Amino acid sequence: MEAKETDAVFIMPEHLKEAAGHRFAEVYNSLKIPIFFIGSEKHLVAFTSGGLSYEDAYDLENNEYAFGNLSTENGEKRIWEFGLYNDEETKAHVQRVYTRIFKAVEEIKIGKEG
Incomplete structure (x- = not known):
């Protein structure tokens, strides 16, 4: 997937456990397009810290349905x-x-275009 051809990435509920942990953390922290996690019961650190599994990560406090993460150019x-x-x-x-x-x-x- 070319980031310049994609506006955003959505991680859906059925893929959240697989998406958490160290395997993709570096990607989530460096990708220059937003990544949205849909229906997660766990905090963003489950995906960006690299040291926590989905099960071990903090539960969300605010019952958010979705959250997003973006590492900007600067x-x-x-x-x-x-x-x-x-x-x-x-x-x-x-x-x-x-x-x-x-x-x-x-x-x-x-x-980005402006």
Whole structure:
């Protein structure tokens, strides 16, 4: 996958355990496009620290439905958290989360092109 051809990466719930730990941490910390973890019950450190398995990582405190991570060109980190309205997982609430994620991706893309 060429990062310049891709606007974002989504790690879906069925792949979260495999995506955690040291195997991909360096990729998550260096990729210059945002990575969004959908439906995780664990904190971002499960994916970016490299030293924790999914099972051993901290549980999320805020019940976020999705969160994102981006390492910017100047070495800074951007992190997003997206919660469900009233913490209720309905089709409409999930769609709103994805709308907000896509808006964030579009803002990043416009910023890089501008």
